[in-house]
Amino acid sequence: MKSSKLHPILLAAFVLALSIAAIAGKPLPDVPVVSSVAGDGQVLADPTIPNYRVQSDGLGDYFNGVDGVVSILQGGTVGKGAGDWEVVTGDSVRKITIDLREPVDGAANPPFPYATLPGRFIAKCHLVSPASIGGMRGLNTTLLCLLNVRFYVSSRDSYVLSMNRANDPTTNDALVTCTEVSGDPADPNAPCIGWTIDPSITDSTGARNVARLYHPTKQGTEDRGRFYLRFHISVRK
DSSP: OHHHHHHHHHHHHHHHHHHHHHHHTSOBOOEEOEEEESSOSOOOSOTTSOOOSEEOOSSOOEETTSTTOEEEEOOBOTTTTTTOEEEEOTTSSOOEEEEOOOBSSTTOOOSOSEEEEOEEEEEEGGGTSTTTGGGOBSTTOEEEEEEEEEEEEETTEEEEEEEOTTTOTTSOOEEEEEEEESSOTTOTTOBEEEEEEEESOEETTEEOEEEEEEEEETTEEEEEEEEEEOOOEEEEO
């Protein structure tokens, strides 16, 4: 009698195990997040005063799906981009403010001193931690990650501010910090639900990264020199 009852239980457990394995192999969905970029979009008249060089447009937080904005932790395959943070304003009413008045190189050649235009942020933390930002666990844990800021001067003409020490040792990665967790803050395995993204370098003038400005063209990619970038970004589920 016991053996006849045990068999269906074992069979059900086996089916459940197969189902879990199948789910584990599926791509992860995008996770909507609220992204806050410090600054009100107002550029100081004196360029020598330390100030955010990447700012909001002054219209508040960036919400996924509102005003045409994309604000997500990317879905996809773990180790191939899933969990990376991305914000795209695209053709929406929302913009980002870029201030290029703090060059590192004397020969730096920006397209303008400052402007508020459509843009895209992406932090590719999967390159250093397969589960990326979305997989971070433990309050105050950190990752040093590639951060790109792209801005569009027209629908067909864009520039990229690249902070990617692996490809260019003269630039600095961004510092991603877990600032809020779900569950017990003392639990080192508690999943993160809030983060900040900041420069990883602090000097006598404050926190600022070195980024290299690239201009993709039909003839190739132009190197427009290096610039100091000051920024502070908050992300939360």
